[in-house]
Amino acid sequence: MIQEQEKLLSSVKNAIRILRAFKMNHPQKGVRELANELGLGKSSVQRILTTLASEGLVQKNKETNKYELGLSVVELSSIVLGNIDLHTESRPILTDLANKCGETAHLAILDGNHVVYLDKVESKTSNKVPSHLGLHNYAHCTSSGKLLLAHSGNYLVDLVIQNGLDAITPKTIIDPDRFREELKTILEHGYSVSVDEYTIGRTSVSAPVRDHTGKVIAAINLVGPSTRISKQRIQYFASELIHSGELISERLGYWKG
Structure with a gap:
């Protein structure tokens, strides 16, 4: 049970790391690029990206075949920004x-x-x-x-x-x-x-x-x-x-x- 919880927390942490890897000056990244940058396995990165994509947090650009932040991130950020003074x-x-x-x-x-x-x-x-x-x-x-x-x-x-x-x-x-x-x-x-x-x-x-x-x-x-x-x-x-x-x-x- 404890091992399963630790595994889940590790996956969540890696998902956050992947989301934060997208920058304004580098908005699109491929699976291999993310894996090398974050020190993760390609299969793990692909699995996390697939999950994030299913929730609209990332999306795959059809022209470049790379991933970028999705519209759900925009929706979440607009909520935060709306409360900033x-x-x-x-x-x-x-x-x-x-x-x-x-x-x-x-x-x-x-x-x-x-x-x-x-x-x-x-x-x-x-x-x-x-x-x-x-x-x-x-x-x-x-x-x-x-x-x-x-x-x-x-x-x-x-x-x-x-x-x-x-x-x-x-x-x-x-x-x-x-x-x-x-x-x-x-x-x-x-x-x-x-x-x-x-x-x-x-x-x-x-x-x-x-x-x-x-x-x-x-x-x-x-x-x-x-x-x-x-x-x-x-x-x-x-x-x-x-x-x-x-x-x-x-x-x-x-x-x-």
Whole structure:
């Protein structure tokens, strides 16, 4: 009896391993490939795949003769994703980020050509940078706004430029060509920086948050006095933000693969 239970648990575990072996950058896999990757026998893999296919969890692609995740997985994932809340999932990670880096952390989204802060966790330092939730801020001169614009596509970027890149401070990028280059750099580096562009004496660094499809839907940032945030700290913040953004994205159902 015990041996039968252990055998059943082993089969369930291997079935889960097989399901997790399918990645966004490698959505189809054959029996031999799965067997080699997971260290299982081909007959065992085939038997498990047949069972999973009967429940709609995997399906065989007729053109490639390889297996891929089935529609039942989509149905199950939609139930999970329907119960995921961006604010709830990001809050503990924002808190850890603010405590670790010693600066105020924000969660922001794009609303038209403006950026809106949905949440913030203030640092414990005495010299805090004031910010307000729910207010619309210029996107073209904030780190979160620039990052979200960089991931939004040409149409919105063109619209922002057509509406005018207002010089909020002497440091604001107002030349369209230079602004486009800035957005290109953001995509290449994976994070965005704003030094005195929105407010003199304020520096912010932002990184993306993705939904389950990989689409960038929000940004998280760290903001503080420019006198306290050196170039070295900007690099450190960028690394921490990228990592935190990935953690939030995973909680929203995104897997890098």
